[in-house]
Amino acid sequence: MAQIALPSIDYSVILQLVIVFGAAAVLLIVDLFVATTSKRITALLAFVAAIVALVAGQYGTTGSTLAGAVSYGPMSQLVNIIILAATAVSILLASDALPKQGIERGEAYILMLLASGGMLLLSQGSSVVMLFLGLELLSIALYVLTAIAFPRLSSEEAGLKYLIVGAFGAGFLVFGIALTFGATGYLTLSDIATHIPTSGIERGYFWVGVTMMLIGFGYKVSLVPFHMWTPDVYQGAPTPITAFMSVGSKVAGFVAIVSILQVLGNELMVLRPILIGVSIATMAIGSIVAISQTSIKRMLAYSSISHAGFVMLGVLSGDANGVHAAIFYLAAYTITNLAAFAVVMLLEANDGSDLTIADLAGLWQRHPWLSVVMSLALLSLAGVPPTAGFFAKFLIITAVWQSGLAWLAVAAAVASAIGAFFYVRCMLQMYSGDSESGEQARIPLASMVAIIVVTIAIIVVGLAPWTITSALALAQ
Amino acid sequence: MNQLGIPLLSLLIATPLLGAMVVLLTPRQATSMQRGIATVVSIINLVLAVIVRFSLAPTAGYQLVEQQTWLPAMGLHYAVGVDGISVWLVMLATLMTPLAIFAARHQPAGNQRPFYALLLVLASSLIGAFVATDLLLFYLFFELTLIPTALLIALYGVGERRAAATKFFVYPFVGSVFLLVSIAGLVYVNWQQTGVMTFDSVALSAAIANGTLKIDENLERLLFAGFFIAFAIKTPIWPFHTWMPQAQAATPDDGSVDIAGILVKIGAYGFIRFAIPFFPHASAWAAPAVAILAVISIIYSGIIAFGQRDMKVLLSYATISHLGFVMLGIFSQTAEGMSGAIVTMINSGITTGALFLIVGILARQPGGRIADNFSGAWLSAPRFGSLALVAVFASIGVPGLNGFIGEFLALQGAWISTHIGFTFIVFAVLGIIVSAAYLLRMYRTVFMGEVSVTSAVPEASNSELLVLGLLVVVMLVIGLYPQLILGNMQPTIAGLVQSLTQGATHP
Numbered sequence: 001m002a003q004i005a006l007p008s009i010d011y012s013v014i015l016q017l018v019i020v021f022g023a024a025a026v027l028l029i030v031d032l033f034v035a036t037t038s039k040r041i042t043a044l045l046a047f048v049a050a051i052v053a054l055v056a057g058q059y060g061t062t063g064s065t066l067a068g069a070v071s072y073g074p075m076s077q078l079v080n081i082i083i084l085a086a087t088a089v090s091i092l093l094a095s096d097a098l099p100k101q102g103i104e105r106g107e108a109y110i111l112m113l114l115a116s117g118g119m120l121l122l123s124q125g126s127s128v129v130m131l132f133l134g135l136e137l138l139s140i141a142l143y144v145l146t147a148i149a150f151p152r153l154s155s156e157e158a159g160l161k162y163l164i165v166g167a168f169g170a171g172f173l174v175f176g177i178a179l180t181f182g183a184t185g186y187l188t189l190s191d192i193a194t195h196i197p198t199s200g201i202e203r204g205y206f207w208v209g210v211t212m213m214l215i216g217f218g219y220k221v222s223l224v225p226f227h228m229w230t231p232d233v234y235q236g237a238p239t240p241i242t243a244f245m246s247v248g249s250k251v252a253g254f255v256a257i258v259s260i261l262q263v264l265g266n267e268l269m270v271l272r273p274i275l276i277g278v279s280i281a282t283m284a285i286g287s288i289v290a291i292s293q294t295s296i297k298r299m300l301a302y303s304s305i306s307h308a309g310f311v312m313l314g315v316l317s318g319d320a321n322g323v324h325a326a327i328f329y330l331a332a333y334t335i336t337n338l339a340a341f342a343v344v345m346l347l348e349a350n351d352g353s354d355l356t357i358a359d360l361a362g363l364w365q366r367h368p369w370l371s372v373v374m375s376l377a378l379l380s381l382a383g384v385p386p387t388a389g390f391f392a393k394f395l396i397i398t399a400v401w402q403s404g405l406a407w408l409a410v411a412a413a414v415a416s417a418i419g420a421f422f423y424v425r426c427m428l429q430m431y432s433g434d435s436e437s438g439e440q441a442r443i444p445l446a447s448m449v450a451i452i453v454v455t456i457a458i459i460v461v462g463l464a465p466w467t468i469t470s471a472l473a474l475a476q
Numbered sequence: 477m478n479q480l481g482i483p484l485l486s487l488l489i490a491t492p493l494l495g496a497m498v499v500l501l502t503p504r505q506a507t508s509m510q511r512g513i514a515t516v517v518s519i520i521n522l523v524l525a526v527i528v529r530f531s532l533a534p535t536a537g538y539q540l541v542e543q544q545t546w547l548p549a550m551g552l553h554y555a556v557g558v559d560g561i562s563v564w565l566v567m568l569a570t571l572m573t574p575l576a577i578f579a580a581r582h583q584p585a586g587n588q589r590p591f592y593a594l595l596l597v598l599a600s601s602l603i604g605a606f607v608a609t610d611l612l613l614f615y616l617f618f619e620l621t622l623i624p625t626a627l628l629i630a631l632y633g634v635g636e637r638r639a640a641a642t643k644f645f646v647y648p649f650v651g652s653v654f655l656l657v658s659i660a661g662l663v664y665v666n667w668q669q670t671g672v673m674t675f676d677s678v679a680l681s682a683a684i685a686n687g688t689l690k691i692d693e694n695l696e697r698l699l700f701a702g703f704f705i706a707f708a709i710k711t712p713i714w715p716f717h718t719w720m721p722q723a724q725a726a727t728p729d730d731g732s733v734d735i736a737g738i739l740v741k742i743g744a745y746g747f748i749r750f751a752i753p754f755f756p757h758a759s760a761w762a763a764p765a766v767a768i769l770a771v772i773s774i775i776y777s778g779i780i781a782f783g784q785r786d787m788k789v790l791l792s793y794a795t796i797s798h799l800g801f802v803m804l805g806i807f808s809q810t811a812e813g814m815s816g817a818i819v820t821m822i823n824s825g826i827t828t829g830a831l832f833l834i835v836g837i838l839a840r841q842p843g844g845r846i847a848d849n850f851s852g853a854w855l856s857a858p859r860f861g862s863l864a865l866v867a868v869f870a871s872i873g874v875p876g877l878n879g880f881i882g883e884f885l886a887l888q889g890a891w892i893s894t895h896i897g898f899t900f901i902v903f904a905v906l907g908i909i910v911s912a913a914y915l916l917r918m919y920r921t922v923f924m925g926e927v928s929v930t931s932a933v934p935e936a937s938n939s940e941l942l943v944l945g946l947l948v949v950v951m952l953v954i955g956l957y958p959q960l961i962l963g964n965m966q967p968t969i970a971g972l973v974q975s976l977t978q979g980a981t982h983p
Contacts, residue, residue, distance in 0.1 A: 379623065384622070384623065384649070385615070385620055386616060397656060398550070398664065401661055401664040402664055406657075409657045409660065417646075420645075428630045428645070429638070431627060431631050432633075466547055466549075469549055473549055
């Protein structure tokens with residue numbers, strides 16, 4: 001019997017993946033020996049693992065390994081930094097918020113680590129199989145995390161909803177992969193790119209396959225019309241988990257979409273009208289429906305849908321400028337959203353019941369610094385200088401102009417103008433209205449560190465955008 | 477940079493920001509300390525602005541220029557400079573800040589720390605918008621002015637303050653996102669044609685003036701529309717004005733926020749500095765339409781003001797009426813009209829600022845801001861009444877005071893302009909008569925007649941009389957010797973008009 005030749009593995013390419021998955025496996029065992037009341041230790045170890053992986057990214061080598069299935073380059077280096085930083089911050093937030101809600105489970109942090117491993121795989125994957133693997137790893141961990149507030153029904157419901165919709169999306173992806181493989185005969189993205197069928201039934205299979213793969217990821221990043229799960233899941237999941245999935249799976253999902261679209265090369269033009277329609281619908285529905293929300297988490301969910309439309313604008317332009325703008329946007333969105341959810345998390349009641357926008361009234365009197373952080377986050381979501389969100393919006397609009405779609409820039413401007421209304425209304429709510437002479441809840445240390453880091457990041461990226469653009473410039 | 481190597485303009489921007497940080501570090505209840513710091517910082521800034529004014533040579537083009545790369549890949553710079561136009565608006569902004577702090581001296585007790593910090597941040601962002609020569613830097617400051625003002629209204633306002641603050645923020649913001657799209661478009665077209673990615677307004681307007689950058693007619697009009705909508709809302713002119721009376725009805729009664737932020741006109745400045753030089757054809761094409769809006773602004777706001785009982789809202793409409801003249805002057809695209817527009821902007825700031833101060837003093841009485849609640853104030857407060865009369869005359873545009881020269885020049889420019897013509901002047905002059913009517917009626921109601929029993933106005937304090945007196949002196953000086961402002965401005969205006977005619981010759 002012929003031996004199966006195993007491809008050689010260059011561990012320096014998959015260094016971060018090895019660290020994250022290794023740490024998760026080890027921690028699963030370690031967690032058995034951590035007392036239920038001190039799960040903070042597991043959180044701390046998971047945090048350290050994320051930071052170690054973040055630093056290790058500097059020592060990774062550029063290239064591809066595992067027979068071209070996984071690769072590492074300047075782009076994935078930057079995306080991995082975003083993912084791991086978001087993971088680390090989310091773990092810090094969760095280590096305060098989960099025990100507060102009575103969730104003393106060490107596996108939460110390990111699942112977050114596993115999910116971030118899935119995200120890294122999506123960022124580094126250069127074969128469709130790896131993309132599928134990454135998506136599933138990420139999704140399954142997130143299904144469990146969503147439902148982890150066990151006795152609370154809304155969390156159970158959200159978990160189940162997420163599972164069903166997610167499975168649906170994964171089904172699209174697998175079927176799409178099968179069709180693409182059937183049409184081209186290859187699994188690695190670079191091979192698929194050079195073997196796009198030019199005619200015949202294979203071409204039909206190929207386009208159906210690519211579209212289905214995009215739909216699969218469209219679910220993950222909540223593009224319209226695959227967005228229906230987003231508000232319910234965001235609302236039901238424990239807030240630190242919402243924060244984590246709102247940024248992490250969005251970043252990873254979009255990077256996967258970028259990888260798939262890059263395969264198409266000039267053929268992207270075929271799909272462009274559809275992608276434009278999707279992004280306009282996503283921006284419009286996200287911004288318009290957000291106006292009528294009373295729950296902050298639901299509002300942020302619709303806001304995340306609207307932002308997905310913006311990122312899509314950069315992605316669909318198909319050139320380096322657009323992709324860079326999209327990555328910048330994702331980075332800015334990540335830090336901004338983490339800040340917003342961190343504040344929501346600290347203001348929430350212990351039973352995890354929903355925080356409404358009306359609850360923000362008079363926050364300025366109760367928690368001046370939290371209201372400043374929340375204001376910055378909301379201004380950044382609205383794209384007002386001097387915040388990270390402003391430059392993100394600016395780069396997207398410039399990129400859209402450069403790809404010759406000026407009218408689309410106007411559509412983006414309209415959506416951004418609609419968005420400004422509810423962000424600003426929400427922000428000003430904190431500064432007026434009567435303050436209930438309320439409990440001055442102390443901000444726990446870990447959350448404090450996390451909030452300070454993301455708040456500084458919002459301002460720094462807003463005033464010194466080269467902190468991110470210089471890294472993008474390498475990723476030509 | 478000047479000869480001494482001191483970055484004067486950055487200092488102008490940074491001083492209030494530093495002041496704001498110092499204010500935030502003071503103890504929460506130390507209100508007098510916070511006021512003291514804010515006053516000192518704003519006066520230092522005024523002195524700096526005066527130094528800037530006197531280190532300016534009477535030539536066209538930006539001076540005291542500072543430039544640092546900001547985002548090299550996009551051609552962004554931190555670039556600031558002043559010329560004969562912007563220096564006066566910087567002067568106005570730096571003058572208004574101490575005035576606003578003075579107006580706020582009777583704020584009700586409470587945490588005043590954010591108040592003074594936000595006023596200083598607002599000053600910094602206004603100055604930044606006037607000295608920025610990089611388009612995106614201008615945009616950044618342009619939008620930044622919204623945040624402190626909206627927060628001041630939400631935190632310290634009266635009545636429907638949250639709704640007013642939201643509208644104050646969102647309405648201009650909606651306009652400015654289109655400005656952002658147009659900026660990106662202009663820079664992109666320039667990059668396409670010249671291969672240079674730059675946001676430098678000097679380079680862009682030079683390229684348009686000398687014909688190296690030729691924008692297609694339709695595209696030029698669309699890009700102009702983006703600039704127009706942002707600046708027209710911010711100015712504001714009819715029918716984009718609705719945010720302003722609503723905001724000013726909700727600002728603190730003492731007028732501090734109006735003086736600090738709303739009266740200093742970035743919108744009109746944006747037209748002179750960016751919209752018109754960048755799009756000479758489109759602005760000539762749009763001039764008659766804009767002139768119609770301007771004339772409607774003048775007459776409409778006059779009629780509405782006539783029906784107002786709330787003196788602050790009345791002044792708000794008076795400002796809109798002044799800005800109608802400013803727009804007429806700007807879109808005449810003549811040296812006379814533009815000089816008149818700038819002088820009117822400055823005058824409107826000074827005289828309406830003084831009037832807001834006066835209304836603020838009156839509003840401390842039981843009568844509040846409602847003119848009908850007062851009567852015979854002159855009898856009980858003769859000195860206050862005389863100074864108020866001068867301010868009212870200045871606002872109407874009585875010759876010899878500052879209001880006259882600006883409106884006269886603006887109208888003269890509109891008359892000789894090939895784009896506008898004298899028909900508009902007839903209607904604009906009607907507006908002057910209406911403004912005389914409503915301002916004098918307000919004055920008569922408050923200051924004439926018998927002394928009101930319920931709401932007698934005591935004589936203003938010495939410090940109030942001093943500040944009002946100083947403002948009246950400024951009004952007289954500008955009114956009698958307008959060359960003070962005009963002389964310094966002429967080379968810049970001449971250069972601007974020349975580049976406009978040059979730009980218009982390139983098809």
